[in-house]
Amino acid sequence: MNDIETMSANSDVQRLDFNTPALQRKRRIRALKDKLARWYVSIGGLAVLGAITLIFFYLAQVVAPMFQGAELEAREVQQPAWLADAGEPLLLAVEEQNKVAMRLGSDGAVRFFSVPTGDLLRTVELPLPAGSQIVSVGQDTPGNRRMVLGLSNGQVLVAEHNYKVSYPEGKKTITPQLDYPFGEEPLSLDPQGRPIENAAISLNGSTLMVAGATNGELHALKIAATENLMTGETSLEEERVALPQLSDPIKALLVDPRHMWLFAVSGRANVDVFDLRRNQLNGRYKLLGGKGEITTVASLLGGISLMVGDSTGGIGQWFMVRSDDGQSELKNVRNFQLDGQPITQIIPEQRRKGFLALDSDGTLGIFHSTAHRTLLTEQVAEGAAVAAMSPRATRLLVESGDQLQRFVIDNPHPEISWSALWGKVWYESYPEPDYVWQSTSATGDFEPKLSLSPLAFGTLKAAFYAMLLAAPLAICAALYTAYFMAPALRRKVKPVIELMEALPTVILGFFAGLFLAPYLENHLPGIFSLLLLMPVGILLAGWFWSRLPENIRLSVPDGWEALLLIPVILAVGWGSLAISGYLENWFFGGDMRLWLSNDMGIPFDQRNALVIGIAMGFAVIPTIYSIAEDAVFSVPRSLTLGSLALGATPWQTLTRVVLLTASPGIFSALMIGMGRAVGETMIVLMATGNTPIMEANIFEGMRTLAANVAVEMPESEVGSTHYRVLFLAAMVLLMFTFVMNTLAELIRQRLRRKYASL
Structure with a gap:
């Protein structure tokens, strides 16, 4: 009994005390650090x-x-007093500065007045022949101040209202004036002197086209102004244009600014289109469907x-x-x-x-x-x-x-x-x-053409071809590196691949645009034969390796077999590119690009989606590989050992256990890589040709939303429609990325819950 009591006393003396002041202080410091870290992460997020x-x-x-x-x-x-005696308004116009307005009245006078106050500034009497009146008024295309007045005597008068800006004594002054660019003498349009019921005018360069209608008949006059280089005098040459006549009354006339078409609106709902270059009727078209006129x-x-x-x-x-x-x-x-x-x-x-x-x-x-x-x-x-x-x-x-x-x-x-x-x-x-x-x-x-559809299509096209190359290579590389490769070799390979991500994309774009694009154009048969022969060569190498004697196969350490594929890949690549010229001569008439364009009808641009797929795929591979490799490598070793112990082969264990367990991480890697491809700017900017077209053809280029913003934002006027549309393109990119990441997270969480029991 004494021995037992002695041992109990000794154990009490040797018992550790976890509540010493030092340990309590250490726990308080650790709790503070945990709280600060939690707050830091929360605030950062x-x-x-x-x-x-x-x-x-x-x-x-x-x-x-x-x-x-x-x-x-x-x-x-x-309510200006002068307006009551000014006759009916035939034409009203306002000048650039919104200070002076012009009013043409039926009394044959042009009145200029102040827009802010309505005060009359100047009245100009038109040089109309005695006894004639204004019957019709026609204007040139929008953007100029030229007009033609159809008179009751079969003549027309061409006039132009202009506004001269001066600064007498430092004060801005606008002086309105009426000019006659083709003379103050009216031009004779109808030889019979009938009233010009409708008039039209168009100036193309130095050639004036004047058209008029009198009682259903069309008249057209082409006037060419020629300047004498020696004297500076301008001479006018008139040429009558013979036009077919119409039976219906004409309501309106318009002349195309290129002097190609004359539009004569007649009847209730018809328009006759005349070809002015051939002096013939192009056709009669019905403008209304039977209701109204x-x-x-x-x-x-x-x-x-x-x-x-x-x-x-x-x-x-x-x-x-x-x-x-x-x-x-x-x-x-x-x-x-x-x-x-x-x-x-x-x-x-x-x-x-x-x-x-x-x-x-x-x-x-x-x-x-x-x-x-x-x-x-x-x-x-x-x-x-x-x-x-x-x-x-x-x-x-x-x-x-x-x-x-x-x-x-x-x-x-x-x-x-x-x-x-x-x-x-x-x-x-x-x-x-x-x-x-x-x-x-x-x-x-x-006419602004601001469709975002070709840009959005180009963004998805570039991302699709990049992911088509990057996703299989990156995922397969991640699976092999994390599951099959020897640890010593993995410690060398993984950092090298991840280091590729540090390569600036502008360098990749520069390389793709200046070297890769012309090289692919000149070696198209070799590139496609490479894509076909490389998998075949790797499979044949694997089959040949499996048929070698066991003592040879065992001489290579487990997990180092991948090094044996390096000479195979180099040999297949060299051989495919070496036979490119022979393939082009044998099957494509010596030029595969011309064969695609002429025989197959497939347009070919040097900077196309194939170049983007290779260059941008190279940039996306490290992102996908790194995340996917970590996901596969983090699968608990007990799962793989248990599967192997139950008789599964390494491949069965990979496909039915490891791959399913790591699927959330692999899916996240794909979505992050997709986001990287969608938002890529410099590579697509330098290697696509920046053609905003909607073509899925791999041999044609595209323009992406990100590249378009980068190209055009420096040239856009702040606050303009173009400027805001570019911001809308950026917003579309942001929303696309947000939606993709949200869907990816939802799917990842679902996969995690589904395979959590493995």
Whole structure:
């Protein structure tokens, strides 16, 4: 008993004390570090989410104004005294600075007045022949101030209202004036002296085309201005254009700015199109479907499209389209609807493809043709009125009765609509609707083509071909490295592959664009034979290795067999490229590119999706490989040993145990690689040719959303429609990445729950 009591006492003395001050202090420090680390990680994660949210809302704030409609703000009503004696208005116009307006009255006088105050500035009497009156007025295409006046004696007068800006004593002064570029003497259009009921004018270079209609007969006069280089004098040469005559009364005339077509609107709903180059009738087209009649016709900016207003409030857009047989015909492209009352005036914008329409009740509509968008419908007058819009489309002047009403127009982004961004659009001079991205042009008559569809398609196309190459190679390499390769060899191979990710993509793009693209073009048969022969060569090498004597196979340490494939790969690669020229001569007539283009009808561009697939696939492989390899390697060793112990082969263990357990990580690797491919910029920028086309052909290029933003953002005007569309492209990329990552995380969690029991 004494011995037992002694041992118990000794054990109490030797018992460890875990509540010493030092240990308690250490535990408090550790708890503090854990709490700080937890807060640090939480704050960092929330900061990342907050930053992404702020980026999203910033992009949305830049993009949102594009989808807002137009606004009209009324200013004070003016009742100038001179307006009561000025006759009926035939034409109303506003100059660039919104300071001076021009009014042509039926009394044969042109009056210039102040837009802000309505005060009369200047009155110019037109040099009309004695006893003649103005019967009709025609205007040149939008964007110029040229007009033609049809007179009651069969003559026409060409005039142009201009505004000279000067700065006397440092004060800006606008001086209006009326010029006669082809002389003050009227031109004789109808030899019989009948009234010119309708008149049209178009200046193409130094050649003027004037057309008029008298009692159903058409007259056209071509006037060429020639300048004497010695004296500086200008001489005019007149040439009459013989045109077929019509039986129906003519309501309106329009001349194509290229002097190709003359449009004569006659009857209730017909238009006759004359070919001015052949002096023959192209065809008669019915513009309305039997309801109502044509009330007014105008041309859009550029003079290609006809805007036809009818008595039911409808407005149709028509232009000439070349058919498959090479003939041109007038096509109805799109239609708009105002308010059910007859359209009395169509006012085209002078810098965009938009237009205003006014009906007999004084209702105004603001539209955009390309976007097929109605931006505003508002009452601006009581009854019939005449309106004019400023060249910048920011001011509207309406004359109704003896009153002048000014309006401020806020319509910054009419070109954007859902259909214009994502649907097929029938652009002017195109044979059919299409997806087109062409944001700028050298001419002011340009119709913006801002479809994001070819850019989104190009993004997915580039990512698809890159993943087609990268995914199988990266996943198979990860499986072999993590499961079959010897640990010593794995410690050398894995860092080398991961080091590839540090290679700048601009270097890869430079290499792909300047070397890889022309090399692939010159060795197409060798490249495709390489893709076919490499798997066959590896399988044959494996089969041959399995047939060697066991003592030879066992001489190679387990997990080092992959090194034996290096000479096989080099030999197959060299052999495939060496026979490229022979294959090209034997099967493709000496030039595979011409054979593809001419015999197979497959377009070929040097910088194409094949180049992108190889270059961008090389850039994506390290990302997919690293994550997938870690996922496979982290599978518990007990699972693989248990499977092998139950009699499964290493391959069965890999496919039925390891692969399923690591599937969440492998799927994450694929999604992250996909995101990397979608957001890649420099490689696609330098190696694709940047052609925004929607073609799945591997031998054609593309333009991606990221590359488009990088190329065009420096050239876009801040706040412009182009600028905001580029931000929309960035927003689409962000949303695509967010949706893909969200779906990937949901699928990954589902896979983890499904195979957690393994």
